[in-house]
Structures are given as C-alpha cells and as structure tokens.
Amino acid sequence: MSLALKTPDARSAAVATSLPDVREKVESIIADIRTRGDQAVREYSARFDRWEPESFRLSPEQIAEIVARVPEQVIDDIEFVQRQVRTFAEHQLASMREFEVETLPGVHLGQKHIPIAAAGAYVPGGRYPLLASAHMTILTAKAAGVPRVVACTPPIRGEIPDATVAAMHLAGADEIHLLGGVQAVVSMALGTESMAPVDMLAGPGNAFVAEAKRQLFGEVGIDLFAGPTEVLVVADETADPFVTAVDLLSQAEHGPDSPAVLITTSESLGRQVIDEVDKLLPEMPTRDNAGPAWRDHGEVHVVADLDEAYELADTYAGEHVQILTANPREALEKMRNYGALFLGEGTCVSYGDKVIGTNHVLPTRGAARYTGGLWVGKYLKTVTYQEVTDEAASARLGEVCGRAARVELFEGHARSGDVRAAKYAGAPLPWAPGAVTRS
Structure with a gap:
C-alpha cells in the first residue's frame, strides 16, 4: 500500500493536452498535399514557418557552407555523440543473426534481415532544436544499411538551424530539407514532385506531427506513436x-x-x-x-x-x-x-x-508494456525463405498439408499439397480427372 505525498493537480486533470481539432486539421493537410503536391507544401511552409525558398532541399554546397559556420567545439561534440550512437547500433546489428536450418532431410528454412529502401527522419525545431534526434534517427538507419535517408527539419524563426543541419549531415543523411511540421512528414510519406516517398517515418514532433504519423501509418511504417x-x-x-x-x-x-x-x-x-x-x-x-x-x-x-x-x-x-x-x-x-x-x-x-x-x-503512454524503443532492427525487415529439395520430404509435407488444410476447409490449399504427394510418392488424387504421374 503506497502513500501519495503528491498527486496531479485536480484543477488541471480535465485540461486537454492537445487541440481538439488536431485530427481534422491534419486530415485536411494530408488530403491537400496528396492532391496538390509541392504547391500545397510550399503554401503550408509559408503559412506556418514563413519559409518559402526556391528549393527546400539543401544542395551539397549549401550544406558545406552551413557546416562551416558551426563552432569547432560543437562539431567535435556532435562527432563524439555520433560515435557513441553508431557503436551501440553496430553492436545491436551484430546481435541479429541470419540463419538457415534443415528441419527435415531436404527441408531448408532460413531467415534474412533486409534494410528498408528509404527512411524519413524528422528532426524537430520549434521550442527546442533537437539535433540529438538526428543521431538517433538518421545514424541508426544508416547503421542498419538503409540506402536512402531523407531528413527534414524546420527553420527556426526564419533562420537555418546550423548545428542541426550539421548533425544531419554528419549522421549520413542523403537528402536534407529545411521543411517542418505536418507538411514535412506528409511529403516524406507520400512523395511530391520534388521528393520521392520513403517507406518508414521516424522522429519526435509536436501533437500535429504525431497525429500525421498516426494517420499515415499503414501507407508507411513509423517508429512509435509518440506522446x-x-x-x-x-x-x-x-x-x-x-x-x-x-x-x-x-x-x-x-x-x-x-x-x-x-x-x-x-x-x-x-x-x-x-x-x-x-x-x-x-x-x-x-x-x-x-x-x-x-x-x-x-x-x-x-x-x-x-x-x-x-x-x-x-x-x-x-x-x-x-x-x-x-x-x-x-x-x-x-x-x-x-x-x-x-x-x-x-x-x-x-x-x-x-x-x-x-x-x-x-x-510513451504505457506502450512500454508491449514494445521497446527505436533501434537498428526497426529499419530492417526480418524475412524468411523456404526450399524443399528432397522429393520424399515434399511428399510427406504434402500429405500433412492436405489433411491440415481440409480441417480449415481450404480445399485449394489441400490440393497444392495433394499434387506433390501424388507426383513424388504416387498418392491418389480422387478429385482429379487423371492422376498426376512422376515426370
């Protein structure tokens, strides 16, 4: 039995922690960008961030110029932290074993880890420029072997966040866009005329960014539902x-x-x-x-x-x-x-x-009951493969498959097993006009 010395202030218990119309606003922005692409993105960036450059994507020359403005001590500290993150991510990757096992003579089952093709990383600005999020999202994806990482961060009060851009670049981002909020997340997820879509979104953000990720989940993967x-x-x-x-x-x-x-x-x-x-x-x-x-x-x-x-x-x-x-x-x-x-x-x-x-x-919000956080494995698809090279093993599997599938009333599945039992072991095919014979 516990004694509560302090509990949440009852006066604030009923106060909403996010705007009641967040869902509707995000739905509207997603639908608009889905329809009008870059033009809609440009209008939202101008409205919300007062930012409307000729191109949201930074060129290699712009990135080099920005990184050169960052104090040497800041760069040294970024590189120190990124070594820490990279080392841990590489050890995580090394712990994930690919294997192939022969469960029966001639029955080979295997597991592979394949990096996703493209990931989107959102690095927030706003109240705090969370440049550490660049290490966590971009660098971890690159450690997993993701070939294309698109990174977005907003301008802060109309200014380029130099240290954040430097962190994104040093982490290995393949594309860096000065673009924030819902418009950034939707652009990465759906793609526009100027940005190819990604397969997964990662990174924290405000209530609107979190809601956009929630609504886009399914069309793309996400790291976590954030609170x-x-x-x-x-x-x-x-x-x-x-x-x-x-x-x-x-x-x-x-x-x-x-x-x-x-x-x-x-x-x-x-x-x-x-x-x-x-x-x-x-x-x-x-x-x-x-x-x-x-x-x-x-x-x-x-x-x-x-x-x-x-x-x-x-x-x-x-x-x-x-x-x-x-x-x-x-x-x-x-x-x-x-x-x-x-x-x-x-x-x-x-x-x-x-x-x-x-x-x-x-x-957050109790999700630790069923999941851990972002890690190198989140950027990998753990897939399986199967190969049966022994005819007798295939015939045996076919007989069991036929019986198991009919218990579930899947006749088509059963027949796929039947034909292999017939072809490789001479089992009868009562449902076929003529028996399948060995070739």
Whole structure:
C-alpha cells in the first residue's frame, strides 16, 4: 500500500493536452498535399514557418557552407555523440543473426534481415532544436544499411538551424530539407514532385506531427506513436534528494504535459525532494514548461519496500525509468515495463537523451508494456525463405498439408499439397480427372 505525498493537480486533470481539432486539421493537410503536391507544401511552409525558398532541399554546397559556420567545439561534440550512437547500433546489428536450418532431410528454412529502401527522419525545431534526434534517427538507419535517408527539419524563426543541419549531415543523411511540421512528414510519406516517398517515418514532433504519423501509418511504417516525455524515478533512502529533484525537472522541462513521478521507500526522501523542487523551479530558465508539468503531472509515492516500488513502477510502464538505490542493477531482474532504464546516480536520463549512445526515441503512454524503443532492427525487415529439395520430404509435407488444410476447409490449399504427394510418392488424387504421374 503506497502513500501519495503528491498527486496531479485536480484543477488541471480535465485540461486537454492537445487541440481538439488536431485530427481534422491534419486530415485536411494530408488530403491537400496528396492532391496538390509541392504547391500545397510550399503554401503550408509559408503559412506556418514563413519559409518559402526556391528549393527546400539543401544542395551539397549549401550544406558545406552551413557546416562551416558551426563552432569547432560543437562539431567535435556532435562527432563524439555520433560515435557513441553508431557503436551501440553496430553492436545491436551484430546481435541479429541470419540463419538457415534443415528441419527435415531436404527441408531448408532460413531467415534474412533486409534494410528498408528509404527512411524519413524528422528532426524537430520549434521550442527546442533537437539535433540529438538526428543521431538517433538518421545514424541508426544508416547503421542498419538503409540506402536512402531523407531528413527534414524546420527553420527556426526564419533562420537555418546550423548545428542541426550539421548533425544531419554528419549522421549520413542523403537528402536534407529545411521543411517542418505536418507538411514535412506528409511529403516524406507520400512523395511530391520534388521528393520521392520513403517507406518508414521516424522522429519526435509536436501533437500535429504525431497525429500525421498516426494517420499515415499503414501507407508507411513509423517508429512509435509518440506522446509527452515521461520520467519515473525509483529511489530508496540512499538517494540524494537534490540530485533526484534536478533529474525530475530535467525531463519535466520538455513540456507542460510531461509526467514526472517519484516512487520511494523513504517518506523523508519524498518530502525533501518536493522541497528541493519548490526551491529549484523559480530560478529554472525552462520553468514555464517544467512548472506546469510538475504541478499538473508530478507525483510522489511512498511504498513499503523496493519490491513494491518496482511493481508500482511497472504499472506506469514509463518511457524513462531512473533507479537511485543502493543496488540499482537489481531493477534489471525485478522490472519488465520501461522504455529505457538508467541505473544509479552516475547515469541520468539526460545522458540517454543527448550523449550516451542508446536511442532516445522511446515508447510513451504505457506502450512500454508491449514494445521497446527505436533501434537498428526497426529499419530492417526480418524475412524468411523456404526450399524443399528432397522429393520424399515434399511428399510427406504434402500429405500433412492436405489433411491440415481440409480441417480449415481450404480445399485449394489441400490440393497444392495433394499434387506433390501424388507426383513424388504416387498418392491418389480422387478429385482429379487423371492422376498426376512422376515426370
């Protein structure tokens, strides 16, 4: 049984977290771009971003000029982070084994991993220029072997986001377009006169971008159905209340609808963390986001022991779960529902967002119950193949296929098995005007 020291503000419980007409607006934009192509894209870019260049796609010369403007230290840091992401993605790829097995004499079954032909990466601008998303979406796709990666990012207040473009280029994007919002996502998914379509979309975005990906899913693949960033901390009495408060607010700053949850075995710690948050928030530059997030979506629960803490944490299935306990690796065995796990005080969620190398595109809104986050395997199609080279084995399979298919009333399927049993083993064909004979 847990004690709730803080629950979401009841006054804000009924406040909608997105515009009620998001779905209708996105439907309208998709239909318009589907019909009018580039002209519609240009009009939406002018309306929403005040951006209407001769070409949205950057030329190699423009990219080189932009990258040259980025400070050397920023480039060095981008390259450091991208080495981290690439190394982890390459190890993920190496863990995926192709194989072929002979299950019966002459019956060969195999598995292959084939990269998709083209991926679209959306790198947000807006409130924050999330250049780290370029590493996570573009670089991971290239590590998987995707031959064509199209990347889009919006201008920010009419200006080119130099560092973001540099990150996209260094990550290996084959095309870079200064194009944002729904119009960017729809252009990549459907294609226009100036952009060939892709097979999969990846990357975070605002409510409109997320809704566009949802509506386009099926025509193209997507990485995840995205929601607000989430953080959940499991802590015992050994945790530092100041560090815990800082880490909760580090994720709350993503947006006013970002949940920040603490589950602890120590009532004293829980109360100290609330006090520390109250001290930190007034001076926090991003308090306009972090403040409402903590007020409306912040929670602190006190539980009897860590087993109860892990059990409660699993019910949230949080995007980011941080373990601040004396033995943090215990959570690897005790927990099952999380997007990513951050073990110990030396490992903050912000490392995962920005620098450590694991992917920061993660499941939200409880989706961690059934899926993990974006990874190199998402850009691969795991396909199978079959070959039967032994006639006796084919005849045996044909006999079983005939019986199994007729139980399901699939006569046509049954006959495909029958003809092989007849041709390779002389089985009768009572349904045929003449028996099939061996050639």
